[in-house]
Amino acid sequence: MTAAAPLLSLTWTDDVTGRQGHLVIDRLVRGVCSGGLRMREGCTLEEVTGLARGMTMKEALHYDADDPAARYIPLGGAKGGVDCDPQDPRAYGVLVRFLRAVRPYVETMWATGEDLGLAQDVVDRAAAEAGLVSCVQSVFPLLDDEAAARGRLADAFAVEVDGIGLDELVGGCGVAESVLVALDRAGVPRQGTRVCVQGLGTMGGATARFLARAGLKIVAVADVEGTVANPRGLDVEALLAARDAHGTVDRAALRAQDRQLPRDAWLSVDAEVLVPAAVSYAVDSANQARIKARWIVEAANMPVLPDAEELLARRGVVVLPDVVVNSGTNAWWWWTLFGDVGADAQEAFAHTRRSMRALVGQMLERAEADGTTARAAAHAIVADRLPLIAERFGQRR
Numbered sequence: 001m002t003a004a005a006p007l008l009s010l011t012w013t014d015d016v017t018g019r020q021g022h023l024v025i026d027r028l029v030r031g032v033c034s035g036g037l038r039m040r041e042g043c044t045l046e047e048v049t050g051l052a053r054g055m056t057m058k059e060a061l062h063y064d065a066d067d068p069a070a071r072y073i074p075l076g077g078a079k080g081g082v083d084c085d086p087q088d089p090r091a092y093g094v095l096v097r098f099l100r101a102v103r104p105y106v107e108t109m110w111a112t113g114e115d116l117g118l119a120q121d122v123v124d125r126a127a128a129e130a131g132l133v134s135c136v137q138s139v140f141p142l143l144d145d146e147a148a149a150r151g152r153l154a155d156a157f158a159v160e161v162d163g164i165g166l167d168e169l170v171g172g173c174g175v176a177e178s179v180l181v182a183l184d185r186a187g188v189p190r191q192g193t194r195v196c197v198q199g200l201g202t203m204g205g206a207t208a209r210f211l212a213r214a215g216l217k218i219v220a221v222a223d224v225e226g227t228v229a230n231p232r233g234l235d236v237e238a239l240l241a242a243r244d245a246h247g248t249v250d251r252a253a254l255r256a257q258d259r260q261l262p263r264d265a266w267l268s269v270d271a272e273v274l275v276p277a278a279v280s281y282a283v284d285s286a287n288q289a290r291i292k293a294r295w296i297v298e299a300a301n302m303p304v305l306p307d308a309e310e311l312l313a314r315r316g317v318v319v320l321p322d323v324v325v326n327s328g329t330n331a332w333w334w335w336t337l338f339g340d341v342g343a344d345a346q347e348a349f350a351h352t353r354r355s356m357r358a359l360v361g362q363m364l365e366r367a368e369a370d371g372t373t374a375r376a377a378a379h380a381i382v383a384d385r386l387p388l389i390a391e392r393f394g395q396r397r
Contacts, residue, residue: 021098033076036115051079086117099130155343172206174328199278201247222266276303298322
């Protein structure tokens with residue numbers, strides 16, 4: 001898929017701290033675009049631009065033109081990013097001021113929400129303080145019944161499963177289903193297949209839970225404090241219960257047989273599946289040589305650099321791309337708001353699994369038929385769908 005210039009690209013500088021925030025609108029469909037807001041030290045305009053382009057792809061990938069019962073119609077892609085450590089005491093003030101600065105875009109065209117470094121409740125609180133009705137209010141004019149839709153979404157965000165919110169789980173459900181599809185297509189038994197997860201935050205934690213419950217063995221997890229490993233399998237539920245708000249595990253919860261390894265040890269863990277679920281640009285051309293896994297499943301956005309992916313492909317390592325793998329959270333928001341699913345966990349999980357199984361299967365079939373990588377196949381599917389979306393609903397670049 002050839003990258004074109006985004007429709008809108010702006011950088012804001014906070015007059016209090018000097019911190020910068022970025023907003024990139026890659027494409028509008030029906031006058032609206034969708035994409036989360038992240039906060040991390042070192043976030044750049046280039047990063048946000050790539051993420052916005054990825055959101056355009058995720059929206060297109062989940063458009064099913066052949067399902068007459070589907071209520072959700074795709075939006076365009078966008079992304080926001082703030083260059084600030086979310087644990088900085090000044091971070092919340094920076095977030096409020098950024099949202100106040102970009103308020104006209106949120107009100108009219110940019111639907112946003114949680115992303116790396118920001119939980120949804122924090123985004124909602126900051127949006128309200130910035131004078132916004134909702135961080136997704138630009139979508140409201142597209143709804144048949146706004147009150148019912150907003151109530152449905154609020155109810156869905158109140159649902160918890162075993163102590164974890166449904167909004168935190170659906171993304172991991174989609175990542176886990178991507179892994180299971182790859183294993184099933186390769187004829188690899190699920191039971192005992194070893195997995196390493198880098199990042200035990202919202203996405204990584206939920207992925208680890210779903211994979212463990214599917215019979216896979218989580219042999220290592222990594223957070224900012226280091227890598228925790230056990231070749232016999234970690235107690236995933238105990239680790240999830242011992243996390244703080246930023247996904248860091250309290251080491252007091254580890255068992256005697258659990259090993260504490262250096263922070264970058266997750267790269268070389270003996271496992272069939274590696275799930276980078278934290279920061280972007282985690283796998284580069286140098287450290288990719290340490291990876292032993294057969295599959296890398298991108299739960300994070302842009303964790304594998306292009307040159308690293310090329311080298312991995314030469315070694316027979318399959319990278320399942322972020323634009324497909326981690327698209328479940330975004331899709332669930334809109335399935336719920338538009339009414340394709342209700343505020344029910346099992347309904348949401350079933351819909352996510354069906355959608356991801358079909359999408360990942362189509363991507364891998366296309367890659368095999370074309371003799372390309374999974375990412376190239378995903379891009380080809382998007383290239384097929386975008387003209388159809390533009391023809392049916394209009395777009396702006």
